[in-house]
Every structure is written in structure tokens, then in C-alpha cells.
Amino acid sequence: MKISYNWLKWYIPDAPEAEKLADIITYHIAEVESLTPLLGEEGAGGGDFIFDINILPNRAHDLLSHLGIARELASLLNINFVDPTAKYKIPESKPTELKIEINTAKDRRHVGRIVRNVKIGPSPEWVVKHLESIGQRSINNIVDATNLVMFDCGQPTHAFDLNKVKGARLNINAAQNGQKITLLTGEEKELNNTMVIISDGEGNPLDTGIKGGKYAEITTSTTDLILEADNFDPVFARKTGQALNIFTDARKRFENDLSPELASYAMHELSALVLEMCPEAVFEDIVDTYPEKQAERKLSFSAERISKILGLNVSSDEIEDILKRYNFVYTENKGVFKITVPMMRLDLEIEEDMAEEIGRILGYDKIKGNIPKINFKPKVNETYAKIEWVRKKLLADGYNEVMTYTFRDKGEVEVMQSASDKKFLRTNLSDGLLESVKLNKINASFLGLSEIKIFEIGTVFKKNGEEMHVAYNEGNKIIEKNLDEFGK
Amino acid sequence: MSTEHPLSILANEAYQAFSEMGFEITIDGPEIESDWYNFGVLNFPDDHPARDMQDTFWIKNRKEYVLRTHTTAVIARTIEQAGKEGRTPFAFISIGKVFRNEATDVTHEMQFFQIDGGMIGENISLAHLKGVLTQFYKKMLGEQVEVEFRPSFFPFTEPSIEVFAKFKGKWLEMMGAGVIHPNVLRNVGLDPTKVQGFAFGGGLDRIAMVKWDIPDVRLFYQGDLRLNQF
Numbered sequence: 001m002k003i004s005y006n007w008l009k010w011y012i013p014d015a016p017e018a019e020k021l022a023d024i025i026t027y028h029i030a031e032v033e034s035l036t037p038l039l040g041e042e043g044a045g046g047g048d049f050i051f052d053i054n055i056l057p058n059r060a061h062d063l064l065s066h067l068g069i070a071r072e073l074a075s076l077l078n079i080n081f082v083d084p085t086a087k088y089k090i091p092e093s094k095p096t097e098l099k100i101e102i103n104t105a106k107d108r109r110h111v112g113r114i115v116r117n118v119k120i121g122p123s124p125e126w127v128v129k130h131l132e133s134i135g136q137r138s139i140n141n142i143v144d145a146t147n148l149v150m151f152d153c154g155q156p157t158h159a160f161d162l163n164k165v166k167g168a169r170l171n172i173n174a175a176q177n178g179q180k181i182t183l184l185t186g187e188e189k190e191l192n193n194t195m196v197i198i199s200d201g202e203g204n205p206l207d208t209g210i211k212g213g214k215y216a217e218i219t220t221s222t223t224d225l226i227l228e229a230d231n232f233d234p235v236f237a238r239k240t241g242q243a244l245n246i247f248t249d250a251r252k253r254f255e256n257d258l259s260p261e262l263a264s265y266a267m268h269e270l271s272a273l274v275l276e277m278c279p280e281a282v283f284e285d286i287v288d289t290y291p292e293k294q295a296e297r298k299l300s301f302s303a304e305r306i307s308k309i310l311g312l313n314v315s316s317d318e319i320e321d322i323l324k325r326y327n328f329v330y331t332e333n334k335g336v337f338k339i340t341v342p343m344m345r346l347d348l349e350i351e352e353d354m355a356e357e358i359g360r361i362l363g364y365d366k367i368k369g370n371i372p373k374i375n376f377k378p379k380v381n382e383t384y385a386k387i388e389w390v391r392k393k394l395l396a397d398g399y400n401e402v403m404t405y406t407f408r409d410k411g412e413v414e415v416m417q418s419a420s421d422k423k424f425l426r427t428n429l430s431d432g433l434l435e436s437v438k439l440n441k442i443n444a445s446f447l448g449l450s451e452i453k454i455f456e457i458g459t460v461f462k463k464n465g466e467e468m469h470v471a472y473n474e475g476n477k478i479i480e481k482n483l484d485e486f487g488k
Numbered sequence: 489m490s491t492e493h494p495l496s497i498l499a500n501e502a503y504q505a506f507s508e509m510g511f512e513i514t515i516d517g518p519e520i521e522s523d524w525y526n527f528g529v530l531n532f533p534d535d536h537p538a539r540d541m542q543d544t545f546w547i548k549n550r551k552e553y554v555l556r557t558h559t560t561a562v563i564a565r566t567i568e569q570a571g572k573e574g575r576t577p578f579a580f581i582s583i584g585k586v587f588r589n590e591a592t593d594v595t596h597e598m599q600f601f602q603i604d605g606g607m608i609g610e611n612i613s614l615a616h617l618k619g620v621l622t623q624f625y626k627k628m629l630g631e632q633v634e635v636e637f638r639p640s641f642f643p644f645t646e647p648s649i650e651v652f653a654k655f656k657g658k659w660l661e662m663m664g665a666g667v668i669h670p671n672v673l674r675n676v677g678l679d680p681t682k683v684q685g686f687a688f689g690g691g692l693d694r695i696a697m698v699k700w701d702i703p704d705v706r707l708f709y710q711g712d713l714r715l716n717q718f
Binding site for chain 1: 489490491492493495496500507509510511512513515516518520534535536543545546547548550555575577578579585587590591592598599607609611615616617619620621622635636637638639640641646647648649650667669670684708709711712713714716
């Protein structure tokens with residue numbers, strides 16, 4: 001995920017300089033794959049630094065965003081966090097005719113609102129700058145606003161042209177087998193009943209959940225909008241994305257299981273942005289459909305157990321300091337902590353998760369290595385002993401060891417998909433070894449060998465199972481045996 | 489004159505280093521592995537992005553079987569067996585061929601060798617992991633080697649870390665590791681309230697390339713004796 005340093009600094013103005021920050025992120029959060037300075041002459045975003053961070057799967061639900069990273073860094077470094085919420089002007093709103101109906105458990109929350117009297121046009125310069133700095137193209141003010149919100153807080157949002165949406169109504173249902181939708185890209189996709197379709201009062205297909213449709217697209221003539229922020233089930237998002245070959249930023253976020261709590265925050269931010277871009281806009285009330293509220297989770301752990309997992313003495317005071325910095329609500333009694341897990345931290349489920357949390361925040365360099373002594377009597381592995389015996393025997397007979405490819409263009413066992421054209425597994429070692437004999441004969445003088453003597457020990461794959469074989473050559477003849485038969 | 493394949497030389501050096509620290513060698517697991525031992529037992533949820541971390545070859549006409557993507561599957565099988573036999577505490581090391589369905593280049597190959605290990609006892613911690621791996625990399629790459637941990641994620645360990653070794657002045661990514669997740673211990677029949685341990689795994693080819701300055705991972709599987717010079 002590309003993260004702009006200047007964007008981060010909105011929220012953490014006291015952040016250390018970019019290079020130092022990159023190290024901090026790598027050692028405490030996730031690997032910074034690259035840090036790229038944007039030069040002044042490179043247009044919008046010049047003078048910024050871009051971090052490409054390989055966000056880990058267990059934090060992708062809250063760190064695939066500038067706000068998420070900034071919040072994490074503020075706590076990690078114990079520096080000031082400027083909460084943006086206060087500066088989002090809340091538009092005055094009027095009663096609404098918008099109707100939302102969710103008929104599938106795959107949509108866990110839908111937050112929608114109508115906004116009238118907007119003017120589609122270019123975005124303000126700061127929006128263009130923010131988007132271009134992280135490699136996103138500016139499209140128009142409203143579309144940019146929805147994208148900006150996603151890269152800012154992590155919640156995908158979308159806007160429809162209200163005047164195309166019949167009955168001011170969104171129905172969110174399981175798709176029907178064979179149902180078709182034309183995406184924003186113009187591509188037509190055929191859906192099935194494991195997928196989701198958002199449609200209007202007359203059944204016109206508007207959105208697949210992970211990618212919007214062409215039908216109610218925002219155009220330069222759009223004047224009225226429906227803004228929306230959904231929370232989709234992660235398995236649905238992943239399966240639909242795989243089946244339809246859709247790799248959107250929205251899919252990526254949904255499949256990492258976003259907190260449904262985020263949707264209302266995003267609507268708030270999106271509304272404020274639209275108001276900034278279109279001061280004449282008229283906002284209607286938010287319609288929030290949230291059938292099952294995210295449950296609050298409690299978690300208990302002890303300083304003793306954390307220390308035991310890390311192999312590092314961590315005191316209750318050190319833990320308390322971390323919990324305070326990260327704004328956890330907690331109680332402590334004799335080194336046993338009970339915390340209320342923040343809604344955004346879906347990754348914290350068990351005591352071991354807190355060991356990781358505390359370990360990475362303190363820094364794994366604090367852990368000093370030592371080799372344990374355990375009361376264990378290792379046994380000799382018979383297969384390994386046999387392989388070693390065969391290898392030594394062949395080496396003693398003047399043979400050289402080679403390894404060849406398991407994948408062949410013929411065989412009895414086939415893989416379903418392959419990045420290569422060789423989709424079968426070898427049924428013998430002989431074919432590969434014979435090629436090796438030929439290759440090495442060409443190089444014999446370079447190798448200083450008058451005769452090529454080679455062997456391979458490896459697994460072969462037959463219809464009824466895999467076997468460990470050994471093969472060696474006598475001139476151009478290959479002798480191949482089951483490992484157990486060798487030497488008998 | 490007869491020569492051994494560099495990966496065999498290295499595998500035996502690795503086995504030697506771990507044997508000196510009390511590990512038992514295990515290679516008792518198939519290369520075509522069940523979805524359960526390759527993923528399920530290791531706490532990979534179904535349809536989870538974590539599965540994308542390992543591009544998998546699925547076997548045609550054999551539902552739920554894969555070419556193993558890591559020898560962690562062998563360690564899982566072995567600790568399950570050792571647990572049944574009541575051998576705790578224990579420590580195992582395994583080197584074997586693994587497969588990933590990805591385009592090949594100088595650092596990526598569809599088949600390669602992985603070294604995997606695990607130790608389970610009453611109080612086996614991340615500090616013990618650091619001690620063991622530091623000793624291992626010193627034996628493989630020389631006394632001057634340093635080892636550090638950085639945050640990572642694997643479904644089968646919690647905490648999860650990435651192991652880096654400093655060799656010739658550069659920090660190199662060598663392995664993934666961590667403290668074994670309690671779900672994995674339960675899946676192999678052990679009681680996470682009684683035992684705890686670590687697991688690690690990484691490419692053996694990678695160590696060979698670093699140690700001997702071999703520029704291209706694909707050279708290992710050409711059957712070309714010009715590679716046997718170590």
C-alpha cells in the first residue's frame with residue numbers, strides 16, 4: 001500500500017523524518033518495501049515521500065489507510081494525533097425519501113444518503129495532490145471524494161447518480177444465476193447466486209458490491225447523488241473477486257474484514273468532503289441499515305504469560321504504558337489485564353495476540369537469544385539414513401550428484417494450473433537424468449571428466465502414489481530403482 | 489573425483505547444526521500433501537487472503553490435494569505423532585522439496601528446498617527461537633553473522649516474525665517464524681495450556697545462494713555438474 005508522508009503529517013505533525021519513519025514502520029509494524037521521494041518537478045505531490053508498505057494480512061482491516069497508519073504511529077511513538085473528525089463540517093440535513101433494503105447477510109451494513117444540487121467538476125488541488133501522490137488518477141470531484149475517503153480511512157465508498165436510480169431505492173440482494181451487469185469499465189459480467197447485486201426500485205443492476213456498474217455512473221450532467229458506504233462479508237468479497245476477475249481496492253479492503261463501525265465514519269468524512277467541493281449541495285438524512293451491530297470483545301491476559309511467550313520480562317507498568325498509548329480501555333489486577341478490544345482491532349482475539357502486540361511495540365531487538373536445553377532423546381530417521389547410505393555409496397563409486405526438475409510435459413499426475421507449460425509430475429528420474437548426461441557430456445572437458453557418472457535421489461509420482469527413487473547412469477544407460485530396492 | 493549437489497552439502501551441514509542443539513531429523517511427509525496438513529492444521533482459514541501468500545499447485549482429479557507449499561506440513565505431521573507417543577518436550581528439523589506456482593526468475597523457482605523446524609516444551613519462547621537460529625546461521629554463514637526479528641504474519645504462529653541475518657554487511661530476509669499458534673497445537677492434539685513452542689521455515693536455496701554467491705536459483709535444478717564446485 002502506498003502511503004504519502006505529507007498526508008500522514010496531517011494527522012501526526014510531529015512525525016520523525018521520512019527515512020527514520022520507514023525504519024520505525026519496518027521494525028514495529030510491517031515491511032517498508034520502498035521509500036520514494038517525489039521531486040518538485042514531478043507535478044502534484046512534489047516534495048512528498050511515498051512509503052510502499054507491505055501491510056500484513058492480520059492488520060489489513062485497519063492499516064490499509066493513511067488514518068490507520070497515522071493512528072498506529074501516534075500510539076507507537078507517543079506523539080500527538082490530530083483527530084480530523086472535528087474539522088469535518090456536518091452538513092445540515094433534511095428528511096429523506098431514500099429507501100434501503102438489505103436481503104442478504106453478505107452486506108453487514110449499508111450507510112446511504114441523498115445529496116442534491118451538486119456540480120460535477122474538477123477536484124480542489126489538494127485532493128488531486130493527495131491522489132496523485134499515491135498513484136491514483138483524479139477523475140472528477142465526487143468520484144475523487146469517494147476514493148480519497150477510502151485511502152484516508154480504509155472504507156470503500158461509492159456514489160450513484162440519483163436520477164438514474166428508480167424510486168430512490170436500493171435493494172441489496174443475492175444475485176440470480178445468469179444475471180448480468182455492465183461495470184464502470186464497460187465490461188459485462190455474469191453473476192451467480194453466491195454473489196450480491198445492488199439494484200434500484202425497477203431492478204436495474206447498479207453495483208456488485210466490489211465494483212460499481214455503468215448504469216448509475218456519475219457523469220458531468222449529474223446533479224443529485226446517492227452516497228453509500230457498505231460493509232461486505234470478506235469471504236463473499238474474495239470469492240466474487242476471484243470468480244469475476246475483479247481486483248479493486250474495494251475488494252482488497254472488504255476481503256480483509258473491515259469493521260462495520262467504519263462505514264458511518266466514512267459517510268461522515270465523505271459528506272464533509274462533498275460539502276467542501278459543492279457548498280450549494282443539499283444533504284438529506286443518513287439512512288443507516290445495520291442489522292447486527294459488531295459485538296464488543298473483551299480479552300484477558302497476564303504480564304507473566306506475555307513474558308513467557310516472548311522470553312522477555314515485561315512488567316505490568318510497561319504493559320500499562322502501551323495500553324494507555326493505544327487508548328485501550330482496561331482494568332488491571334496483580335498483573336492480570338482485562339481489556340475492551342477497540343472496534344477497529346479485529347485481529348486481537350487471544351492472549352497470544354497481545355504477546356505479539358506488546359512484543360512488536362517494545363521491539364523484538366529487546367529479546368535476547370538463548371539456546372534451550374530440553375529433555376529429549378532424538379531418534380535416527382530411517383528414510384534419511386537410507387538416503388545418506390545410498391548417496392555415500394554412489395559418491396564412493398565415483399558418481400556425482402545432480403537434481404533435475406519435478407515438472408515434465410508428460411506424466412500420470414497433473415497439476416490444475418501452472419505458471420509454466422510443464423503441468424505433469426515426473427514418473428521417473430531416468431528421463432531427467434538422461435538429459436543431464438547429455439548436457440554434462442558437452443561440458444566434460446571443461447569439467448575435466450573423461451566419463452560422466454551422475455545420480456539423482458528424488459520423488460517420482462505415479463497414479464497410485466509417490467515413491468522415492470534413485471537413478472544413476474552407466475554410459476548412456478540409466479538404472480533406476482526404488483530407494484528400498486537399492487543395494488539389495 | 490565425485491561431487492555432491494550443493495544443496496545436499498548444505499542440508500547435511502544444517503542437519504548437523506540442529507542435531508548439536510538436540511533436534512531430531514524428520515522427512516516423513518509426502519510431497520503431494522492433503523489440504524489439511526498443508527493448510528488446515530496450520531490454522532489457514534478457508535477463503536482467506538493468507539492463502540494467497542503461497543501460490544499453490546492443486547492436483548488434478550484429486551480433490552483437496554496439493555504439492556506441498558512448505559515443509560511445515562512435515563513438522564505438523566511429526567509433532568502430531570510425537571505428541572501421541574508422549575515424547576514432549578521435543579524438537580524436530582526437516583529439509584525437503586516444496587512447490588510454489590509462480591513465474592520463475594533469478595530468485596523464484598517453482599520447486600525449491602525448505603528447511604523447517606519446531607521445538608515444543610513447557611516454556612519454549614521467542615528468545616529460545618532467537619538463540620537457536622542465531623547459532624544456526626553462525627554455523628552456516630560464519631561467526632560474524634547477526635540475526636534480528638521483524639514483525640510478520642503467518643496463520644500458524646502468534647507472535648509471527650521474519651528472520652533477518654546480517655551477512656557481508658547486509659540484512660537479508662531468511663525465514664518466517666514465531667511461537668506456534670494455540671489452534672495449531674490443538675489441531676495436532678497438544679494442549680496449549682500445558683505446552684508452548686516455536687516453529688520456523690525458510691528456503692535452503694536462499695542460504696546456498698548467499699553463502700556461495702550463486703546468482704540464480706534456477707541453476708540448482710538443471711542437472712548441470714558445473715554447479716558442483718563447493
